[in-house]
Amino acid sequence: MNRLFFALIIGLTGVCILLWLGFWQVDRLAWKEGVLAEIEARIAADPVALPETPEEERDKYLPVAVTGEIGEGELYVLVSRKQVGAGYRVIAPLETDTGRRILLDRGFIKTDKRAAARPTGAAKITGNLHWPDDRNSSTPDNDEAGNIWFARDIEDMARVLRTEPTLVIARQTSLADTGVTPLPVDTSAIPNDHLNYAITWFSLALIWASMTGFFIWRTTRQKDA
Incomplete structure (x- = not known):
């Protein structure tokens, strides 16, 4: 019992x-x-002007509209898309109409399109401020010499492209036929x-x-x- x-x-x-x-x-x-x-509601809100001094805690996912010149020089972040395969995120410098120089995540290209010419110059960008957390314990070190990046380390990218450590991820751009597919900010990567x-x-x-x-x-x- x-x-x-x-x-x-x-x-x-x-x-x-x-x-x-x-x-x-x-x-x-x-x-x-x-x-x-x-x-998601914050991401999809009406875009505003780029803050003078962006702060991660306050401005993460903030939608912004920026007008300026996409400059020469690109960094390539190795990524993979479902049903597409391996490719790169293209990170370029953007000099705004107000004289600031920031980082622009233009979007995705396939690996065989890395050497292709992409239009630069005057553009209006609608996107979101972001401080991506791509790096974990198994992420390799970036190969700056070979220009292959495994994480969007903003401070290092800003140093290489001589910009401020501010990243806008493009959602739309006024440039036509850029050869780049935007990878806008969303919540899919949040577990x-x-x-x-x-x-x-x-x-x-x-x-x-x-x-x-x-x-x-x-x-x-x-x-x-």
Whole structure:
């Protein structure tokens, strides 16, 4: 009897803990979806003028409209697109009408288009300020000599292109037939795995309850026998 009571207590305790973790992840899912909705609304808002002194905490994802001259010189960030394959993000200098020199993420080209000429000169850019977090523990060091970058390290890119460390990721440009496909800012790179976590915890709760029930049933059968 004591053995069955102990098994029942352990079983119920485990199920309650696992269910609590599952419902906690459901709450986290609702919170994360709200955060993503706020970010998406901010990204799609009406563009404003480029702030005089952009700040990451205040201005991340801020939509801006910038007019200026796209300059010579490009940096190539190695990326991959689904159903397209490997390619590069093209980072170029942009000198604004107000005399500032900033970084412009023009978008995506395939690897075999790296040497192709792309139009420069006067352009109006609509995009978003961003401070991308591309680097993790497994990201290789950038090959500045070979001009192959594995992360958009803004400070280093600004040093190489002699700009201020301000990055605008293009959404639209007034230049026609640039040969570059814009990769605008979105929320796809922001992880949201809370639903999977919730399903995992609820599944474990079901398994735990089933194992507890099976143990009690088998123990009862053995006693009857």
